[in-house]
Amino acid sequence: MSTGKQAQEEASAAREMVCETVVLGVSGAVGATEVPQLIVLLRREFCRRVQVVMTRTAELFLTPYAAEVFSGQPVGTSSELPKPNSWQGHIRLAKEASVLLVAPATANMVARLATGLAEDLVSTVTLAATCPKVIAPAMNIRMFENATTQRNLRELREHGFYIIEPVVGIEVATMEVSFGSMPQPREIANFLFNVMAANPGAKDQPEQT
Template sequence: MSSPIGPKDAPRRILLGISAGIAAYKSAQLARLLKQAGCEVRVVMTDGAQAFITPLTLQALTGEPVRTSLLDPEAEAGMGHIELARWADTILVAPATADLMARLATGQADDLLTTLCLASDADKVMAPAMNQAMWRHPATQRNARQLAADGWRLLGPASGDQACGDVGPGRMLEPEAIAEAMLTSDMPSQATVDTQAQGLHVVITAGPTREPLDPVRYLSNHSSGKMGYALAEAAVTLGAHVTLISGPVNLPCPAGVERLDVQTAQEMHDASMRLTANCDIFIGCAAVADYRATRQAAHKIKKRDGEDGLTLQLVKNPDIIACVAASRPTGSRHPLVVGFAAETRELETYARDKLTRKGLDMIVANDVSQAGLGFGADDNAALVLWLDSAAPDGTGHEQLPAQPKTQLAMHVLRHALARLAAGATP
């Protein structure tokens, strides 16, 4: 963080739980950042966590004794674990291993950390950290959804290189990102978001479309589908029923998500219109081809001697997001319609125009000309704009800095759910 972000009122009392992951070394920096921001921090470590970082390190950083055992006679003389559970405003588990997530999801209380989590009414947050295959495993995804339904706020994980040599989702977010998420309060708490998401039907379009020219060639774009798939995974984690309308991508379907595969813009349009009437939030994240060939050649178009070029006749594809917004009955804001805008210049100008011209409730705009962000990348940055009658210009906005798409997806969904709760839809 460029500067510490402090709590608005009394010092936050954060109980930092550390479980047995290699990312435990990051927890020292996290504790330091939280202390610098004015929070009171007490640390609880599992037995396995002490193999990666010592209690003495955390004690030096927080100025408080570190608790490691449920059966500590000195602490338990006064029911210490109950007092610690009552003390905390927030319980933050970072890193949260697959094993700890499984135990918490099933309500186990077999060590001090899990006991505190069950005994406390504090807000609960965790930053998962594990091997990418473990994170993707259906059991872990099922546990993540259960924890979200139980009121846990999940931060991350991020994608990237892992200590085991694998590459993919499972890295613990950096301490600065976790501290930032913990100490800002301009969005609803995750427990509130989870309650709002329960039972909602979220429809998301993702990936590119392919517009055939002949049996061999097609028009398309560089979209990988990663942002749309991250949105789908985040939405199902929050407890929503998710339908993902996907163009051709090389990504596994997130656990618990219903996927409809399409190829062309027309196919994506038809699937979207079928689902619009029965969804609560529609997110148009796909990079839909604006044009298609007027006529698809029946056979491969051959290169002919003496011809220096090829002229194609193109026709506009249906504007899916505009059609979804226009399909709502007059005066209705159901479903909430969220668009995406991939631009290379004048980001805010084009995003505002698209927001109003297409009748959207919210738009997420990103500059795809920035290296390492946007198409094909694991990270993204975005400008979020939404309709807000209380704002001087009729729109609210937030700039989301570069971060893993998995994390950005959660921010986007929290915004959408906040708009829903604010009455953007009936």
């Protein structure tokens, strides 16, 4: 007879997952506070492993400790350089990703990704990744509608990025109902399901190192 823990592990192994590893990049937007719920949903229904990488600013909204608690994995931050050949190496992380999700993606992050700047762990891993790449921009409506942000998003689409449109939510700075919030975890997970259905080859990443 199996113990409670064993039974849990067996149930988890038996759950059909869509893919192996989501590399989840988190940047410094208010939506980062919602990332723990997103991680839990992805681990329950979508993938065997969520590997979180963060910008320095993201650490103001979500502690690496919390990200580690919810993901059950060590977390890559941008505050210190990873040790050479460690699991946090950007190339290794990029190769291990079945899909790469940046949520929330700040205006700053969108601009970095559109121009190929790699000055933090999230943008560096994204630049190195060849799996499907999905970003969830979340920002004030004026920042989102700004011609530069729109140009950056167009470029990212042209380069094959999938963009999850922001939704109407409460803007914390003003307490107004406004467009620009990160969608709920369920909507993000549904979007990822569709991306993986459209990219059947991505399912069985990791790429061999």
